Amino acid sequence: MTTAVEKPRRLLPRWRDYGRPRELVVRYLLLLFVLGITVGPLVWQFLASLKGVGEDVFGRNASLLPHHPTLRAYRQVFDQVPVATYIRNSVIVVVLSIASQLLFSTTAGYMLSKPGWKGRKAVWVVLVASMMFPFESIMVSLFLSIRDLGLVDDLAGVWLPGFVGAINVLLMRGAFLAVPREIEDSAMLDGANEWQRFRHLYLPSAWGAIMVVTINTFISAWDDFLWPLIVLRSESHMTLTLGLSRLQSSSFGYDQRVVMAGSVISVVPVLVLFVITQRWFYRGVSAGAVKL
Amino acid sequence: MVATETVKPVSVPGAEGTASAPGTAPSRLRRFGRAVLPGPAPGANGAALYRRWWLPWLWTAPAIVCAVVFGVFPFLNTVLLSFTDAKPLGGAASFVGLDNYTRMLGDSDFWLATRNSILYAIVVVPLMVLLPLMLAVLVEKNLPGIGFFRSAFYTPVLASSVVVGLSWQWLLADDGLVNTWLEKAHLIRSAVPFLSDSWLILFSAMGLTLWKGLGWYMIFYLAALGNVPKELHEAAQMDGAGTVRRFWHITMPGVRQAMMLVGTLTGIGSLRVFTEIYMLGSSTGGPGGADRTLPFYIRDVGLDPLTGNAGYGSAVSVALFALTLGLTLLAQRLTKEDEA
Numbered sequence: 096m097t098t099a100v101e102k103p104r105r106l107l108p109r110w111r112d113y114g115r116p117r118e119l120v121v122r123y124l125l126l127l128f129v130l131g132i133t134v135g136p137l138v139w140q141f142l143a144s145l146k147g148v149g150e151d152v153f154g155r156n157a158s159l160l161p162h163h164p165t166l167r168a169y170r171q172v173f174d175q176v177p178v179a180t181y182i183r184n185s186v187i188v189v190v191l192s193i194a195s196q197l198l199f200s201t202t203a204g205y206m207l208s209k210p211g212w213k214g215r216k217a218v219w220v221v222l223v224a225s226m227m228f229p230f231e232s233i234m235v236s237l238f239l240s241i242r243d244l245g246l247v248d249d250l251a252g253v254w255l256p257g258f259v260g261a262i263n264v265l266l267m268r269g270a271f272l273a274v275p276r277e278i279e280d281s282a283m284l285d286g287a288n289e290w291q292r293f294r295h296l297y298l299p300s301a302w303g304a305i306m307v308v309t310i311n312t313f314i315s316a317w318d319d320f321l322w323p324l325i326v327l328r329s330e331s332h333m334t335l336t337l338g339l340s341r342l343q344s345s346s347f348g349y350d351q352r353v354v355m356a357g358s359v360i361s362v363v364p365v366l367v368l369f370v371i372t373q374r375w376f377y378r379g380v381s382a383g384a385v386k387l
Numbered sequence: 388m389v390a391t392e393t394v395k396p397v398s399v400p401g402a403e404g405t406a407s408a409p410g411t412a413p414s415r416l417r418r419f420g421r422a423v424l425p426g427p428a429p430g431a432n433g434a435a436l437y438r439r440w441w442l443p444w445l446w447t448a449p450a451i452v453c454a455v456v457f458g459v460f461p462f463l464n465t466v467l468l469s470f471t472d473a474k475p476l477g478g479a480a481s482f483v484g485l486d487n488y489t490r491m492l493g494d495s496d497f498w499l500a501t502r503n504s505i506l507y508a509i510v511v512v513p514l515m516v517l518l519p520l521m522l523a524v525l526v527e528k529n530l531p532g533i534g535f536f537r538s539a540f541y542t543p544v545l546a547s548s549v550v551v552g553l554s555w556q557w558l559l560a561d562d563g564l565v566n567t568w569l570e571k572a573h574l575i576r577s578a579v580p581f582l583s584d585s586w587l588i589l590f591s592a593m594g595l596t597l598w599k600g601l602g603w604y605m606i607f608y609l610a611a612l613g614n615v616p617k618e619l620h621e622a623a624q625m626d627g628a629g630t631v632r633r634f635w636h637i638t639m640p641g642v643r644q645a646m647m648l649v650g651t652l653t654g655i656g657s658l659r660v661f662t663e664i665y666m667l668g669s670s671t672g673g674p675g676g677a678d679r680t681l682p683f684y685i686r687d688v689g690l691d692p693l694t695g696n697a698g699y700g701s702a703v704s705v706a707l708f709a710l711t712l713g714l715t716l717l718a719q720r721l722t723k724e725d726e727a
Contacts, residue, residue: 113528113531114528119530122525125525129540133601134542137543152557198449199449202449203446212443214444215443218447218450221455222454224454224459225454225458225459227462228461228708229658231681231704232462232465232685232705232708232711233465234686234690234704235468235685235690235700236462236465236468237461238690239464239468239473240456240460240461257453257457259449259450259453314545318549320549320662321661321682336549336550340549340553340666342553343669343670351557355557358550361546361547361550365545369542369545
């Protein structure tokens with residue numbers, strides 16, 4: 096259908112439409128100031144990682160921009176520390192976590208959104224109760240459990256305690272509750288069974304919540320530090336954050352450019368994900384409020 | 388509270404026909420169809436929908452197992468362990484009564500960690516409630532390029548505390564960027580020992596927490612700011628109220644509930660701080676462990692493979708939980724009083 100409705104021409108708004116000039120200048124100055132504070136350290140980190148051996152990273156003679164940008168530090172970080180192994184381990188934990196979180200939070204969330212079975216209130220209570228305890232206050236007992244399972248210094252031990260989070264189950268439940276009942280009724284009449292309705296009707300409708308769960312799981316598994324620090328011992332099993340933490344200035348006299356290169360490698364995947372899926376990130380923030 | 392999606396009519400492969408779009412009147416076919424269904428409409432008033440009673444349990448089992456085995460049980464176990472002298476690497480544990488708790492009350496390191504954690508909350512909470520709100524007000528107005536600024540302010544949230552800690556370590560070192568700048572500006576004569584003085588380490592770590600949380604709570608407040616009526620601002624502006632007065636008298640009352648929530652969340656978060664101290668104060672937690680927070684102390688006394696005592700660590704864990712619970716209850720009470 097092609098109707099020749101001409102859209103009213105949109106004129107670009109002029110600057111003065113945004114407010115008085117003085118107010119605008121103040122606003123942008125403030126924005127730039129905050130930009131320097133928030134992104135400055137990360138940018139500085141990136142620039143430092145590109146510097147050659149001859150350039151000071153800091154000190155009186157250091158400049159912000161590298162004069163002769165080089166990827167030397169990136170080559171060296173792979174030579175000096177087993178970054179490739181760290182990355183592989185982090186990826187294993189992240190993939191395992193996302194897979195199990197998605198599978199189990201959607202199925203459980205789906206059933207909890209359904210009326211018509213006894214015990215769903217009890218399940219809900221157990222899930223909410225499990226969220227009441229801060230991880231730090233149960234980590235000693237968690238470690239003993241992992242020890243009894245023989246998973247100390249094992250990536251499975253890092254993944255297992257969080258294989259499905261109650262918060263994600265409740266998130267999925269909410270998303271499924273928002274699916275209108277009429278759709279399901281007609282699908283039932285058409286003879287779709289439970290799995291078919293879940294797979295073809297509910298899952299596509301809850302796309303937004305699924306993205307939030309995926310992103311949150313990715314970030315928390317990729318950035319997690321304390322639990323891997325407790326569980327993992329040998330270098331060949333360390334995750335990326337754990338491996339990087341050993342580059343602290345106090346422990347070894349590492350070249351700062353190399354340390355910065357390692358940091359950049361750790362941030363880039365998350366940054367890429369953020370750029371691609373921005374709006375879901377912001378949704379995750381309000382979803383986090385359910386954590387209470 | 389949860390992401391709600393607009394639901395498009397979905398066709399269901401494996402079943403004949405397509406589902407009707409939501410909001411449309413039920414078709415004749417469907418009305419007819421429902422009449423021939425045996426019994427009441429499925430799921431209505433909680434009637435038994437599942438002939439196989441175990442089906443819902445099968446679907447929810449993994450979540451229940453995870454919540455019980457790695458959530459509820461560890462807590463109960465922590466309470467039990469706190470009356471024993473269990474070792475982190477195994478071996479026989481015996482019941483020691485209240486020994487761990489009496490030891491804890493007389494342990495100056497425990498009190499130091501408690502003080503650090505509480506101080507952390509006292510400093511971080513008010514700043515984390517206010518600064519992101521001001522930031523949200525700054526980026527609320529749709530100006531050219533504002534999307535870029537919003538995204539940029541969010542990026543510190545994405546980096547792990549370890550990575551951020553690494554870069555801050557170099558920024559705050561004696562010959563680091565911050566000290567160099569301060570010296571060049573002739574504000575100081577000798578380097579500020581950000582990373583060797585125990586107080587400065589603690590405050591630097593707080594700064595790191597704030598810096599990393601700004602973007603997160605900014606987005607959180609942006610949603611709340613949408614509910615503050617624009618007319619109020621316009622009317623106040625007409626009456627000659629400046630930016631500060633409008634922020635104080637219109638914005639803040641308008642987002643009170645969000646502020647209470649942020650306060651509670653950041654309060655609990657402050658009691659959980661570990662990585663910031665570990666990265667800035669090294670693995671000892673500051674000189675002589677002076678900057679250790681409660682989680683840090685729990686790990687030190689409870690989980691050290693050689694000298695650790697999981698029983699004592701559990702007692703400290705119970706104290707941490709009690710503190711968290713107390714804070715939550717306090718926040719709830721304040722919220723209720725606020726609403727009344």
